[in-house]
Amino acid sequence: xxxxxxxxxxxxxxxxxxxxxxxxxxxxxxxxxxxxxxxxxxxxxxxxxxxxxxxxxxxxxxxxxxxxxxxxxxxxxxxxxxxxxxxxxxxxxxxxxxxxxxxxxxx
Numbered sequence: 001x002x003x004x005x006x007x008x009x010x011x012x013x014x015x016x017x018x019x020x021x022x023x024x025x026x027x028x029x030x031x032x033x034x035x036x037x038x039x040x041x042x043x044x045x046x047x048x049x050x051x052x053x054x055x056x057x058x059x060x061x062x063x064x065x066x067x068x069x070x071x072x073x074x075x076x077x078x079x080x081x082x083x084x085x086x087x088x089x090x091x092x093x094x095x096x097x098x099x100x101x102x103x104x105x106x107x
Contacts (some may be wrong), residue, residue, distance in 0.1 A: 009080050012039055030059035031096045038098040046073055049100075056097075064091035069100045 006014070019036040026032060037052035050073050058068045070085035 014041060015039055016043070020035070028059055030056040030063070030066070033059070034063070034069065034097045035092070038100045039067060041069065041073060041076075041100045046076065049073065059098075060094065062088075062091050063094040063097055065094045065097040065099045067091055072100045 015033060016036065016039050019032055019039070023029065023032050033056035035051045037049040037056065040046075041049035044095065050070065053066055053070050053073070057063070057070070060066060066095065067085060067087040071087060074084040
């Protein structure tokens with residue numbers, strides 16, 4: 001019997017579904033909010049990811065990864081540097097929050 005193989009895109013979509021289901025039961029889990037936002041941002045769904053990052057930031061205002069994810073969205077949106085989200089001094093990288101992928105050379 002051959003094992004079923006899923007493409008990267010299919011795996012990401014599956015993870016998105018699991019995180020959405022989890023958040024239905026745990027809407028204040030800032031790690032899940034952020035990490036779902038990362039997957040959606042990396043899939044091109046930036047408006048929805050921004051809402052998730054903002055919700056996560058309200059729950060964890062000192063998580064550097066969340067701040068950096070908002071900043072990345074501003075850069076990808078083509079905002080001028082003066083309009084990029086500010087990452088506060090002293091913010092700490094979360095142990096379980098992901099950072100959105102950003103390739104500055106791809107712009």
